[in-house]
Amino acid sequence: MSIDGTGAGRRRLGLALRELRHAADLTTTQLAERLGVAQSTISRWESGRHLLTPAQIDQWAAATGATAAQHSTLDEVAEQVMTEAVAWGRRPRRLAALQRETGDLEESAGLLRTYHPVMIHGLLQVPDYARAVFQARAQLEGQSDTEVAEAVASRLGKQALLFKGGHRFEFLLTEAGLRWRFVPAEVMAAQLDRLQQVATRPNVVLGILPLEVETPLWRWTPFTAFLERADDAEDLVHIETLTAGLTVRKPEDVARYAEAFKRLLGAAVVGDDAQVLLDRIASEEG
Numbered sequence: 001m002s003i004d005g006t007g008a009g010r011r012r013l014g015l016a017l018r019e020l021r022h023a024a025d026l027t028t029t030q031l032a033e034r035l036g037v038a039q040s041t042i043s044r045w046e047s048g049r050h051l052l053t054p055a056q057i058d059q060w061a062a063a064t065g066a067t068a069a070q071h072s073t074l075d076e077v078a079e080q081v082m083t084e085a086v087a088w089g090r091r092p093r094r095l096a097a098l099q100r101e102t103g104d105l106e107e108s109a110g111l112l113r114t115y116h117p118v119m120i121h122g123l124l125q126v127p128d129y130a131r132a133v134f135q136a137r138a139q140l141e142g143q144s145d146t147e148v149a150e151a152v153a154s155r156l157g158k159q160a161l162l163f164k165g166g167h168r169f170e171f172l173l174t175e176a177g178l179r180w181r182f183v184p185a186e187v188m189a190a191q192l193d194r195l196q197q198v199a200t201r202p203n204v205v206l207g208i209l210p211l212e213v214e215t216p217l218w219r220w221t222p223f224t225a226f227l228e229r230a231d232d233a234e235d236l237v238h239i240e241t242l243t244a245g246l247t248v249r250k251p252e253d254v255a256r257y258a259e260a261f262k263r264l265l266g267a268a269v270v271g272d273d274a275q276v277l278l279d280r281i282a283s284e285e286g
Contacts, residue, residue, distance in 0.1 A: 009081040010048030016074055017060060018046045024064040034063040041232065051081060051234045051249055081249070095134055095143060095151035103158045105238070110228030113261050115172040117220060118180055122155045123162060124171060126194050128187040130155050140242075162198065170205040172265055178208070178281050185285065192282045196275055207268030208277055216263045225257055 021031055021042075028042040035042075035056075044050040045060075052060065057078055061071040099122075106112060106123070114121050120129065134148045134155075161167055178192065199206035209215060225237045237248040237257045248254060269277055 013077045013081055014046045014048040016077060020064040020066050020070060031063060035059055052078065095147050096154050099151050099154035105226050106158060106161055108229045108233060109226040110166060111168045112226060113170045114224040115219060115261055115264060116222035117174050118177040120173060120191060121171055123159050124195060124198055126190050127152060127156060129183055129191045132183045162201065168203045172207045172268060174209040175211045179285060188285060189282060192278050196278050199274060205270060206274055207265045207270045208274050209268045210277060213267055215267045217260060219260055223257055
């Protein structure tokens, strides 16, 4: 099961779509013409790589002559897939494998928005900070030092995306998270310097929620939104817990996360004000 949710639910939906097309004796090209989409889009829907909107489900059902019961089944399966929680299972997911899967999602997003109240996003982490993050998880899950080293290397390799054209990033952190004694002072000093450097990039917005500012809402759970994705893939939001991952694709739910992010970012300092706050934290915590 991958982070973007290409699992049993999506395969079941794709199979139901394919069976309706076969029953209507239509090729993928013929159905694509009826729906006004590319043949490759039909293939992506049937493979579960991309999801259909409710309107597209209706169009598919009409184009293939689906019965009311078949149409209802499509709607039901699609609704289940829109929000999917995936437990890692008895054996935790390998750290490096998770990094590769996340990297594929990050690569697909033209715009990545992420909020974390207590940590720094992986694309911004310096090596020693990343190592501390993975070591803490590895200790809980019994994963090896080798796995930690591979995960760190994978995470650092993904950071090249920040300098690649066609991608924009909005990172939202909190002053509380930047002051949290998660790593030694010298590591945090290097991490704060890294944030100041990345924040100057034209494709990056770095927002920090100051301790003294009253925020418009509370969100203790970090989340990452993968938006404007390649090949017309659906926008989605991913939330990772200690033992599971939750992927949200339902458009109205994704929109709620977008609104929450907008309100939080509106209360944050950005640009020169963020640089001033980073300087202050570095001088007081160093």
